[in-house]
Amino acid sequence: AQSVSQHNHHVILSEAASLELGCNYSYGGTVNLFWYVQYPGQHLQLLLKYFSGDPLVKGIKGFEAEFIKSKFSFNLRKPSVQWSDTAEYFCAVNDRGSNTGKLIFGQGTTLQVKP
Amino acid sequence: SQTIHQWPATLVQPVGSPLSLECTVEGTSNPNLYWYRQAAGRGLQLLFYSVGIGQISSEVPQNLSASRPQDRQFILSSKKLLLSDSGFYLCAWTKDRGLYGYTFGSGTRLTV
Numbered sequence: 570a571q572s573v574s575q576h577n578h579h580v581i582l583s584e585a586a587s588l589e590l591g592c593n594y595s596y597g598g599t600v601n602l603f604w605y606v607q608y609p610g611q612h613l614q615l616l617l618k619y620f621s622g623d624p625l626v627k628g629i630k631g632f633e634a635e636f637i638k639s640k641f642s643f644n645l646r647k648p649s650v651q652w653s654d655t656a657e658y659f660c661a662v663n664d665r666g667s668n669t670g671k672l673i674f675g676q677g678t679t680l681q682v683k684p
Numbered sequence: 685s686q687t688i689h690q691w692p693a694t695l696v697q698p699v700g701s702p703l704s705l706e707c708t709v710e711g712t713s714n715p716n717l718y719w720y721r722q723a724a725g726r727g728l729q730l731l732f733y734s735v736g737i738g739q740i741s742s743e744v745p746q747n748l749s750a751s752r753p754q755d756r757q758f759i760l761s762s763k764k765l766l767l768s769d770s771g772f773y774l775c776a777w778t779k780d781r782g783l784y785g786y787t788f789g790s791g792t793r794l795t796v
Contacts, residue, residue: 573727575727601781601782601783603786612788612789612790612791613728613774613788615785615786618785620783659727659728661728663781663782665781667781668735668781669716669733669735669741669781670716670733670735670778670779670780670781670782670786671718671730671733671743672718672730672776672782672786673730674720674727674728674729674730675727676726676727677726677727677728
């Protein structure tokens with residue numbers, strides 16, 4: 570069965586600091602990878618996704634993620650965080666070969682950015 | 685446009701009472717539908733999914749059940765709620781194996 574692991578549960582950064590959130594998945598087949606963000610009191614919002622091609626994916630709000638197949642990883646990065654990036658971040662995976670489209674999420678990482 | 689409606693937004697129910705949460709999708713046909721539960725520190729746990737009318741798959745053993753009586757309607761139910769059923773429930777849909785993304789409802793905060 571697929572599983573997703575996010576290593577950092579709670580991250581505290583100062584504004585302008587660089588961010589990297591770890592995500593590893595466990596699955597032997599071909600996967601699609603996603604990062605979602607949930608701002609306080611808001612819906613889940615897609616940050617970026619990787620299906621194929623360039624393993625470095627750029628998303629909204631200056632976020633990017635790199636798919637490293639050999640490490641089963643899809644880490645999220647941002648060079649300089651802002652206070653408005655305070656939110657919960659979720660990595661997710663689905664099986665590209667399955668018609669169920671099941672999206673499996675990691676435990677989430679709470680990011681707190683101090684002004 | 686494609687939208688997803690989920691209600692109610694909040695619900696307080698006594699232990700042992702029944703539950704019915706409804707999710708309706710508009711603007712698409714034959715979507716894949718999902719129920720998730722979000723708990724602090726545990727991310728979003730997939731509870732049920734459905735690839736068609738009357739087709740329900742359960743991901744985790746639990747006190748809840750799901751039904752899909754119509755193409756764009758997905759219902760989460762329980763005959764008798766437990767304290768442990770408290771949480772934030774999210775409905776979601778996708779098509780084409782998620783190729784074009786997933787749309788999530790606004791969620792229901794259930795307190796038992």
